[in-house]
Amino acid sequence: MKRLLGVALGILTAIGGFLDIGDLVTNAVVGSRFGLSLAWVVVVGVIGICLFASMSGRVAAVSGRATFEIIRERLGPRAAGANLTASFLINLLTLTAEVGGIALALQLASSVEPRLWIPVAAFALWLVVWRTKFSTMENVTGLVGLTLVVFAVAVFLLGPDWSELADQALSPTVPAAEGHAVYWYYAIALFGAAMTPYEVFFFSSGAVEEKWTVKDLAQSRLNVLVGFPFGGVLSVAIAACAAIVFLPAGIEVSSLSQIVLPVALAGGKLALAVVIVGIVAATFGAALETSLSSGYTLAQFMGWSWGKFRRPAQAARFHLTMIVCILVAGAVLMTSVDPIKITEFSVVFSAIALPLTYLPILLVANDPEYMGEHVNGKVTNALALVYLVIIVTASVAAIPLMIATGAGS
Amino acid sequence: MQVVRALLGLTALAVVAGCAVGSPATTVDEARALTAPLEQSSSAVGTATLATELLGDDRTTAAVTDTALLDQVHVLEEAADAVATFVPADATGAGWQADALTAVRDAQLAVADARGWANGAGSDEASVVAALDASAETLEDLTATLDEVTGQ
Amino acid sequence: MSLPPDEHPPGLVLDARLHLLDRQVLDVDGVPVCTVDDLEVHGVDGSDLPDGTQTAFVTSLLSGAVLATRVFGGRPPSSRWHRIRWTHVADVGTTVALGVRGDTLDVTWTERWVRDRVIGRLPGGRHDPG
Structure with missing residues (x-):
């Protein structure tokens, strides 16, 4: 019974933890402009993150070593240093976007301007990083984040024309009002939002934090393979809400307040309260x-x-790094820069940086020195190679498309 | 070395070409340059209408509607800025610009009024929604006129 | 006919680049200490710049500022090197294990400095996360 609860908890937190500000914003923007014609990207992204996260979880559980130790060991200080610089900066950009998202969600709850919430959010963040146990932190935010299921409920309550939605999703075409370049730009953004590289650092380091061993591999694989696809379903539900309410009205999503309106339309104040709690948690x-x-x-x-399993004083430089990053993110947001804009950039840059983490993980997952008998199987490697091509293509195409489309405007 | 120079040259060309988009040459380009901020304004007014009606039906909280309307004020500000900084080439363009600017300004007024109502100041829901609808219609008509020129 | 002389020097034979450089160093309790940023190598005759014609011994693992010279090139003065003497090394696997506690080593001075000046002074910094 206890074991079953453990399995359920793992899956539920994986679903609740799947969505972040990048998924929320990108899916809603895409839904309002392209309907469900980009839903296939979410499917591609979810399979990718499943593959990627289960590989990095396996590497961490089998070798006991986390991603960046191995990247440094395999690539040497120069290539790994360049990789670290890029990954660290994009992660900082994502952190800034998330803190901004918390402030925007709290604004929805209170109508107090986000600049006043930013210091509060940053302090609360540090306090949890400083004092809370890793598993408590993961379980609470994951379970509360599950309330975002309300987006899926809202789709049903809105009573859409299902055949039209299915048509958009299954035979995707570029809407007349949008160009092909913009369509592909948002495809890459959506891919980056689903596959955010920080998930991989976090997943592999989390495996070390929770002292996973080979025995926990089955559970971790289950969490990923069941939890993430459900997370993907929620992503599509967010896009569907926007597609049902905003696309016919010619409304383009550019703020968090718009993202919650379809939910309010469908379920009233109660649903609205639930979705705001969910966004804060996510x-x-x-x-x-x-x-x-x-x-x-x-x-x-x-x-x-x-x-986090050590006392802060026993991992002093680690904690100092986090404090500095939280302060930098807060300071950037205090300049009144629009968190939604930061989010849009962070998902595209995530897509650009994906090969940097994906390739080393793939190499190490095939390295018998670290993995012993748990190296990648043939099927995994075949799929991994297909994704390597997709990831590199998306990464290379992102910047030219960003310039050509004026970042999707 | 030659490859590098060629690349640098191409980049410079791309940058210059990119800048050139800012100053439209033909009537069609002019109409297109004004359509974008008008569509942006229509989107803002549409959102404002939805947020206002939801509050009237007691389906949202005042805080959410207030935030949604505030966000749309910012969107309209951006659109007004785009229209105001547009440089017309001839009298036709100047006329469109004046119409567009009036339409966007009216939209700003309607949204600001709605926000006032959401926060409990004066007027009633019906007149607020009517003003938003009227603004939406003006914007739509103007966009339709411009669309005829661009042939979309 | 005599047997060829034994060419294997005593001690652990390692490919320094493959087995040592950039490996994680753990202390006797399994706590991360540093990464092997560089190595100090001496020839059998005691010269500190072995030319490759003679057998060389790793005398110390280096960490800290030498990382910059691995990335950008150059060679810092040896007074700036932070060494872990090879005698402290207990095992070399996917990580380098030491037989001593990391706290006592020179290379962890930045960790101690940050702990004593910043992290240890913040409330709750010396307690287990609850």
């Missing part, structure tokens, strides 16, 4: 994960003592 959870990831990547590269 962004707060992702902000915790990105804060920790900033500490994990740097500490693992430098060989410092790290981990």
